[in-house]
Structures are given as structure tokens and as C-alpha cells.
Amino acid sequence: xxxxxxxxxxxxxxxxxxxxxxxxxxxxxxxxxxxxxxxxxxxxxxxxxxxxxxxxxxxxxxxxxxxxxxxxxxxxxxxxxxxxxxxxxxxxxxxxxxxxxxxxx
Amino acid sequence: xxxxxxxxxxxxxxxxxxxxxxxxxxxxxxxxxxxxxxxxxxxxxxxxxxxxxxxxxxxxxxxxxxxxxxxxxxxxxxxxxxxxxxxxxxxxxxxxxxxxxxxxxxxxxxxxxxxxxxxxxxxxxxxxxxxxxxxxxxxxxxxxxxxxxxxxxxxxxxxxxxxxxxxxxxxxxxxxxxxxxxxxxxxxxxxxxxxxxxxxxxxxxxxxxxxxxxxxxxxxxxxxxxxxxxxxxxxxxxxxxxxxxxxxxxxxxxxxxxxxxxxxxxxxxxxxxxxxxxxxxxxxxxxxxxxxxxxxxxxxxxxxxxxxxxxxxxxxxxxxxxxxxxxxxxxxxxxxxxxxxxxxxxxxxxxxxxxxxxxxxxxxxxxxxxxxxxxxxxxxxxxxxxxxxxxxxxxxxxxxxxxxxxxxxxxxxxxxxxxxxxxxxxxxxxxxxxxxxxxxxxxxxxxxxxxxxxxxxxxxxxxxxxxxxxxxxxxxxxxxxxxxxxxxxxxxxxxxxxxxxxxxxxxxxxxxxxxxxxxxxxxxxxxxxxxxxxxxx
Numbered sequence: 001x002x003x004x005x006x007x008x009x010x011x012x013x014x015x016x017x018x019x020x021x022x023x024x025x026x027x028x029x030x031x032x033x034x035x036x037x038x039x040x041x042x043x044x045x046x047x048x049x050x051x052x053x054x055x056x057x058x059x060x061x062x063x064x065x066x067x068x069x070x071x072x073x074x075x076x077x078x079x080x081x082x083x084x085x086x087x088x089x090x091x092x093x094x095x096x097x098x099x100x101x102x103x104x105x
Numbered sequence: 106x107x108x109x110x111x112x113x114x115x116x117x118x119x120x121x122x123x124x125x126x127x128x129x130x131x132x133x134x135x136x137x138x139x140x141x142x143x144x145x146x147x148x149x150x151x152x153x154x155x156x157x158x159x160x161x162x163x164x165x166x167x168x169x170x171x172x173x174x175x176x177x178x179x180x181x182x183x184x185x186x187x188x189x190x191x192x193x194x195x196x197x198x199x200x201x202x203x204x205x206x207x208x209x210x211x212x213x214x215x216x217x218x219x220x221x222x223x224x225x226x227x228x229x230x231x232x233x234x235x236x237x238x239x240x241x242x243x244x245x246x247x248x249x250x251x252x253x254x255x256x257x258x259x260x261x262x263x264x265x266x267x268x269x270x271x272x273x274x275x276x277x278x279x280x281x282x283x284x285x286x287x288x289x290x291x292x293x294x295x296x297x298x299x300x301x302x303x304x305x306x307x308x309x310x311x312x313x314x315x316x317x318x319x320x321x322x323x324x325x326x327x328x329x330x331x332x333x334x335x336x337x338x339x340x341x342x343x344x345x346x347x348x349x350x351x352x353x354x355x356x357x358x359x360x361x362x363x364x365x366x367x368x369x370x371x372x373x374x375x376x377x378x379x380x381x382x383x384x385x386x387x388x389x390x391x392x393x394x395x396x397x398x399x400x401x402x403x404x405x406x407x408x409x410x411x412x413x414x415x416x417x418x419x420x421x422x423x424x425x426x427x428x429x430x431x432x433x434x435x436x437x438x439x440x441x442x443x444x445x446x447x448x449x450x451x452x453x454x455x456x457x458x459x460x461x462x463x464x465x466x467x468x469x470x471x472x473x474x475x476x477x478x479x480x481x482x483x484x485x486x487x488x489x490x491x492x493x494x495x496x497x498x499x500x501x502x503x504x505x506x507x508x509x510x511x512x513x514x515x516x517x518x519x520x521x522x523x524x525x526x527x528x529x530x531x532x533x534x535x536x537x538x539x540x541x542x543x544x545x546x547x548x549x550x551x552x553x554x555x556x557x558x559x560x561x562x563x564x565x566x567x568x569x570x571x572x573x574x575x576x577x578x579x580x581x582x583x584x585x586x587x588x589x590x591x592x593x594x595x596x597x598x599x600x601x602x603x604x605x606x607x608x609x610x611x612x613x614x615x616x617x618x619x620x621x622x623x624x625x626x627x628x629x630x631x632x633x634x635x636x637x638x639x640x641x642x
Contacts, residue, residue, distance in 0.1 A: 002154060014555075015155070015170065015555035015556055016554060016555055060343075060344050060347075061339065061341070061344070062338065062339040062340055062344055063385070065348050065351065065352075065384065065385050065386075065388055066385065066386060066388075067351070067352075067355060067388050068348070068351055071351075071355075076640060077640065078640055087606075089386070090554070100326075101338070101339075101385070102322070102326035102327065102330060102337055102338060102339055102552075103326075103327070103330075103331075103336060103337035103338035103339070103381055103382050103385075103415070103417065103552070104337070104338075104380050104381075104382030104383075104386075104417060104452070104551070104552055104595040104596055104599055105338060105382045105385045105386040105552075105599070
């Protein structure tokens with residue numbers, strides 16, 4: 001597994017750049033992960049998406065449905081792509097410190 | 106280009122280092138509006154760290170992440186295990202499911218290359234000889250005759266061609282089995298019925314079952330996860346029910362109908378199994394199924410049993426044992442509910458895995474009828490039980506044929522009858538039906554994106570489909586016209602979503618993809634108009 005330094009902590013990521021130990025995540029780690037997703041500054045809107053994904057993941061152990069994410073944050077899917085260019089699964093979930101979503105999603 | 110054309114089979118055993126390379130200049134040209142080569146995105150390169158760590162010795166990318174052997178012992182172990190596994194592919198006791206077509210293909214391929222002309226990967230790569238469908242079989246044949254047949258070291262090489270079996274040969278063959286979509290267009294066109302697609306799949310099986318080499322996406326986070334928590338998506342039964350409840354509410358709101366998905370209803374006529382990826386990524390698809398089934402008065406249910414709310418069976422792509430384990434779980438759930446049949450939703454490989462390939466493991470009390478949703482949907486649409494207003498689908502629509510449903514199973518007309526009735530601007534792409542081309546995401550590629558594999562997946566594997574789509578819409582490329590590629594398969598949709606984004610097809614040319622049931626609901630006269638949301642993809 002590649003090792004990277006995020007927010008001063010050395011940690012492992014998978015080959016897609018997702019951190020492998022979600023418990024090492026914090027807001028500073030998120031901000032550094034965001035840079036790998038071409039998001040230089042995390043705005044309030046970015047945090048709204050990331051926090052929703054993060055909280056859902058902590059409760060249910062998987063990423064939320066994209067539609068649920070849109071409904072709860074009030075963002076259209078296009079707006080989420082504008083915030084995270086690789087999209088909700090590959091971009092926003094990565095910044096939220098989740099493992100890469102699996103299955104045919 | 107010339108050095109690529111000079112490739113010889115023996116080159117597969119060259120010392121470490123990539124065997125071939127594909128440039129943008131090599132790629133098959135695309136039709137308008139993507140006919141300007143300057144617009145082709147640049148290839149991302151494998152990082153030096155990845156090249157250092159993994160055996161990246163075939164082409165520009167890697168899928169399997171096989172660690173480079175560290176010493177002679179590891180190199181030899183790789184070769185030994187491979188040969189051991191190869192001998193099993195040739196044995197009746199070990200390879201009873203596929204021995205006959207395997208042997209026939211090994212023995213009878215005449216190397217005429219008719220199949221190369223039919224292969225979308227070979228054509229799109231600029232006819233790179235490393236991607237010829239016959240190469241994998243040729244390598245296996247030479248190894249078999251030289252290393253496994255008595256006296257092969259003396260006679261095998263001059264009768265069947267020489268080959269050196271080194272660790273690099275083994276690794277290259279493994280990676281090469283993941284440069285094929287398993288679409289079997291090669292087998293369809295072969296004048297003597299050799300199945301080079303099956304050979305690619307059998308090589309994957311050898312590596313998975315004998316060497317533990319498979320992709321994380323298909324195995325650890327695919328089949329293993331599915332058998333552990335219930336779904337390759339990671340959703341357990343509680344989460345999937347919660348998500349369906351959300352879909353029911355959302356669908357009810359959008360259609361004006363009251364939708365309540367039935368769970369675990371004993372004695373229902375039909376157990377419907379979706380690819381669980383639909384639930385997470387394309388919830389309008391399970392939502393639309395529910396709308397149609399309710400409106401038609403069908404007796405149906407979903408199951409919350411392990412693996413029975415996720416039709417995926419990735420074993421089809423790489424491993425017989427995993428394939429059988431998943432199929433058994435799905436059939437057992439149907440038996441428990443006492444349903445009359447299992448209906449598979451819009452997922453191509455699940456169709457083939459559960460209805461056709463599992464025939465030999467689902468016997469006796471587990472031999473419950475297993476069918477595609479398409480004929481049932483056609484019967485519903487044609488029955489007159491639902492009122493339709495086709496003018497709601499008044500936009501250009503073309504149909505992508507998922508290989509597993511069409512070429513592999515011959516289900517060609519039902520989906521077309523529906524589109525001809527409900528989509529006034531339906532047009533075929535050429536060729537289509539059982540002669541279709543793969544979307545480029547086939548055999549699970551759509552869920553593989555590590556390193557730079559996506560570049561290969563879109564530029565090479567998906568290119569022929571992209572070309573077909575653009576040609577089908579040549580008369581309406583104007584971005585003010587919304588266009589819809591009906592792709593009734595989760596894996597094909599995943600490939601199209603990612604490939605369309607890569608080439609800006611929605612943003613610049615208003616080409617969207619989606620399923621079949623969404624078009625049906627979009628045309629239902631008694632639901633609120635606008636079920637298809639063009640901005641949602």
C-alpha cells in the first residue's frame with residue numbers, strides 16, 4: 001500500500017488514494033485529501049457533503065445513497081460534481097475518509 | 106507502429122519491462138464530434154512507485170497488482186504454481202464445468218484471425234498484436250505442449266511453436282486475461298467455434314483458484330464481501346431495507362403513486378433480484394421496477410437474505426467456486442420464500458451467471474425457474490394493463506445491448522418491442538442485437554479504476570461503443586437536443602457514466618445514459634410527467 005503524509009500523519013492509502021484506516025481521519029486530514037481531489041479550499045458546502053457522508057458511514061458502515069446525500073444536503077448531483085470533480089463516490093467519499101465504495105456503484 | 110507489428114508470440118517471455126505501448130496516435134479514430142485527435146485526453150502514466158512495486162510488464166497499465174518476485178525462489182514458485190494450475194485446467198476431475206469447450210478451443214484454433222477482426226479491443230488499440238484474441242490461447246497451447254506433455258521439451262516446441270516459461274510469462278498472461286471484456290464476440294465469429302473469450306476467463310480462474318491472484322474489486326470487496334455481509338456494496342439487510350424505504354418515498358413523490366416495496370413475502374410469484382449497485386447509485390431503477398410491477402398487479406417480493414438482494418455474481422468473471430457459492434445462496438433464498446420464479450433486474454452478468462451458468466449447480470429442489478426481466482416487462486407493456494403516452498419519450502433513444510443478455514443468452518427482441526412502442530425516436534446502433542459491441546466495462550472492468558486503468562478502459566475497451574453511440578446520434582448531435590442511451594445493465598451504466606464524463610458527452614453534447622424501466626415509467630400516462638431527470642446522472 002502506498003504511504004502518504006496527511007495533516008502530518010503518515011498513513012496508508014489504497015491505489016485509488018483512499019485512506020485504509022478510517023479511524024485516522026480528522027478535518028485536517030480531510031483538507032489534505034481534498035487537495036488530492038483538486039479541491040484546494042474546503043468551503044462550507046464541501047463540509048456539508050463530507051460531514052453527511054461521514055456521519056452516515058459511522059452509523060451504517062457504508063456510504064449513503066447518492067440520492068439520499070443530495071436530499072439531505074439540498075445539493076443537486078451536478079452541484080456535488082462541481083464541488084468534488086470525481087463525483088460523490090470517488091471524490092467526496094475519499095475526502096470523508098471512507099474506504100472506496102465497492103460493488104457495481 | 107512497425108515494431109508493434111513485428112511482435113512474436115515468443116516475446117511474451119522477454120525479460121522484465123513492458124511488452125507494448127499504446128499511443129493516442131495508434132487509437133482507432135472516432136466520428137464527430139470527437140474526431141479531432143487533439144481533443145483526446147492524455148494518458149496518465151503508471152507512477153514510478155507502482156512500477157517499482159508491481160509487475161507492470163505487459164503494457165501501459167496494471168489491473169492485478171501482482172508484486173514483483175523478490176528472488177529466484179519467488180520467481181520459481183510463481184512458475185511452479187502456474188504449471189500446477191494449468192494441468193488442472195486440462196483435467197476432467199478439476200475442471201468438469203468447462204473442460205470440453207476449453208479443450209476444443211485449445212486444440213482447434215487455427216490462428217486464422219477472423220476473431221481479431223471482430224474484437225473491439227484489438228481494433229480500437231490500432232490493431233495491437235498483443236491484444237489479439239488468439240494470443241492467450243497460443244501461449245497456453247505452447248506451454249502445455251512443451252511443459253506438460255510427455256516429451257514436450259523435445260517435440261512440443263517444433264510441432265506447436267517454442268516458448269520459454271518464466272515468471273514474466275506468467276505475470277504477462279495473468280494481466281493479459283484482464284485485457285479482455287469476455288464479451289465473446291470472438292467466439293461468435295469463429296468459423297470452427299473456438300472460444301478465445303472462454304480461454305481468457307479460464308486463465309483468470311487458474312490464477313484465482315490456484316495462485317490466489319484476482320482483483321480486490323471482484324474478490325475481496327466483491328464476492329467475499331457479498332457472502333459476508335450480503336452485498337458487494339457492503340449493505341447489510343438493515344441498510345438495504347432502509348435505502349429501499351427511502352427509494353419508495355422518493356418514487357411515490359415523483360410519480361404520484363403510492364409505492365411500498367414488499368420484503369420477504371412468502372408465496373409471492375416472483376423474487377426480484379436487483380444488482381445492489383442500482384440501489385445506491387441509480388435508485389430510480391429499482392424505483393421504476395416497483396412502479397411497473399405495482400401498476401401491472403404483479404405478485405412480487407425482494408429478499409433480505411444474504412446475497413439474495415444483490416444479484417451480482419462476480420465469480421462468473423474469475424472463479425468457479427465463488428460463482429457456485431453465490432448462486433446457491435440466491436437459489437436458497439428463493440426456495441425459502443416459495444416463489445414460483447426468480448426474475449433478474451437490469452444486470453447483464455447476473456443474467457448469465459444465475460440463469461445459464463449456474464444450471465449445473467442448481468439442481469433438484471434448487472432448480473427454481475430463473476428468468477430475465479425483459480420478456481416480463483415486454484408482456485406487461487404489451488398487455489394493455491398500463492396506459493402509455495409515448496410522446497413523453499419524444500427524444501432520440503438508442504439501445505446498448507449488454508453482451509451477457511444478448512450474445513450470451515439470445516434475449517434480443519423484448520427490449521426492442523418496448524422501445525419501438527414507447528420511444529418514437531428510437532434508432533438502432535450498428536451492429537446491434539447479438540452482433541453488438543461491448544461497452545468496454547464488461548467482465549467487471551467498470552468497477553476497476555486503480556492506477557491509470559481508466560485511461561485504457563475508455564480509450565481502448567470502450568472506444569468502439571463510443572463510436573457506435575456517436576454514429577447513432579449523428580443526425581442530432583446538437584447539444585440543445587437531449588439524447589438517451591438505453592443501457593439496461595448496471596455494469597454498462599457504470600462504464601458509460603465514467604466514459605461519458607471522460608469525453609464530456611453530457612456536458613458538451615447532451616448525451617445521457619440510463620436503464621429501460623426508467624423509459625417505461627417516463628411514458629406512463631398515469632404517473633406525473635418527467636420521471637427521467639436529465640440533470641441526474
